[in-house]
Amino acid sequence: MLRPASSLTPEIAALLSRAMFPDPARIERMLEAYWTEGERQLFVWEVNGQTVSAAGVHVNGSEAELLHIGTHPDTVGQGYGRELLHAIAAHLNLSQLTAETDDDSVNFYRRSRFEIAEAPARGERRRYLCALTLP
Template identity: 65%
Template structure:
């Protein structure tokens, strides 16, 4: 079940950290941005009242970019991430949801209905722009 995160608890921060570059300074800055930037929001997917997946997004009108998404390792592969992103898009009435990712996560976005295009890499790694076009209805396919 989808729920907006009322606050950035240690449990939710741990989920988001799973999608962050493992640099303590960069992690601290990214988490602080969720507390201080009005265009950033965190959403959580709960199972039996326990957060199993969290996503941080940056809003721009009726579009949003997924900045981070992390799932508990023991809950991976069960559709929680996909369900979370689609529920966020529907709740916010988004027309488009995007994410930039690498080889490790591009398959997740493809399986979740995103169109994928390779973009300029960084640090010798391939990068991908993943786009979920939702149309005016907030649902995939318009």
């Protein structure tokens, strides 16, 4: 079940950190931005009262950019991340949800019905622009 997050609990921070560059100072700055930038919103997906996935988005009218999504290691591959993204899009009444990713996660977005396009590489890593267009 979708739930907007009203605070950044350690549990939510740990899930979001799974999608961030593993530098503690950078992670702290990125997490803090969820409370200092008004266009950012946090959501969680709960199963039986337990948070299994969390996502942060930057909302701009009827469009949003997915900034981070993380799923608990024990529940990866069970569809909770996909359900979370589609529920966020419906909750916010979005026309489009976008994300940028790399080879490690592009198949997650394909399975989640995002359209995939190549983006400029960063260093030696391929990048992809992912877009979910909604009716």
